[in-house]
Amino acid sequence: DRPAPPDAFDLTPVGLIESDFPDKFGIPRQPGLASAARASLVLLPPFDDPLTVRGLDAFSHLWLTFVFHQSPERWAPLVRPPRLGGNAKVGVFASRSTHRPNRLGLSLVELVDIDTKRGVRLTLRGADLVSGTPVLDLKPYLPWAESRPEARAGFAPEAPPTLPVSLSPAAEAVLERREDGVSLRALIRQVLAQDPRPAYRRDVEERVYGVRLRDVDVRFQAHPDATGGTRLEVVEI
Numbered sequence: 001d002r003p004a005p006p007d008a009f010d011l012t013p014v015g016l017i018e019s020d021f022p023d024k025f026g027i028p029r030q031p032g033l034a035s036a037a038r039a040s041l042v043l044l045p046p047f048d049d050p051l052t053v054r055g056l057d058a059f060s061h062l063w064l065t066f067v068f069h070q071s072p073e074r075w076a077p078l079v080r081p082p083r084l085g086g087n088a089k090v091g092v093f094a095s096r097s098t099h100r101p102n103r104l105g106l107s108l109v110e111l112v113d114i115d116t117k118r119g120v121r122l123t124l125r126g127a128d129l130v131s132g133t134p135v136l137d138l139k140p141y142l143p144w145a146e147s148r149p150e151a152r153a154g155f156a157p158e159a160p161p162t163l164p165v166s167l168s169p170a171a172e173a174v175l176e177r178r179e180d181g182v183s184l185r186a187l188i189r190q191v192l193a194q195d196p197r198p199a200y201r202r203d204v205e206e207r208v209y210g211v212r213l214r215d216v217d218v219r220f221q222a223h224p225d226a227t228g229g230t231r232l233e234v235v236e237i
């Protein structure tokens, strides 16, 4: 008789994320949609030994396994993906929902830099993670094994459509005074182009929404555009 497999596992974070996203609201729903989004993965002791990342600099992309620590532990067999408008339901395992058993997340991110001067800090691009996210594991991405452009992707067959985004003169003036103005402008545009408004509020046009990016609060509003679609305007930073 073989011993029964363990029915629970203890997992220890190997690192923590510091990102441009202080809050969940506004974060793109998959990695790579906002290439201007900066993040660091800071390894925790005893994993912060530079030996753990020896050879990693030869890889351009990484898989991160992490915990959706800001999601509730409760889960349900059906979820409502925002991609389906927030009404239609699919099975939790047919989705990338954050409300799932074990709350495990998986993101493919670009590795920009590795700093081992004090501990280990990896600079990442395109992460879809809130600041403070605990990372359980990281490993190199192997394009020859893991890229399948011909794969069927159910209700999310391609990247979501984007909205045009403009900035008010007042918002532009704030960006001009900032050292990181160029990259912050790119981040704001990329994040808002994904239309972070909740699906069920999209008809309310006068409402001003706020999304926190880096150290700023970006206030924006939706307007009808010339073609009957929607555009977003940053009214204030």
Ligand code: SAM
Pocket (backbone or CB within 6 Å): 024, 025, 026, 027, 028, 029, 030, 031, 067, 068, 069, 070, 071, 096, 097, 098, 104, 105, 106, 107, 108, 128, 129, 130, 132, 133, 134
């Ligand atoms: N790429 C990952 C995956 O498929 O497992 C994440 C997909 S999930 C739909 C992306 C959303 O997770 C983001 O839009 C953000 O709002 C949310 N999120 C990011 N970090 C989180 C965290 N630590 N806890 C809870 N939600 C988080």
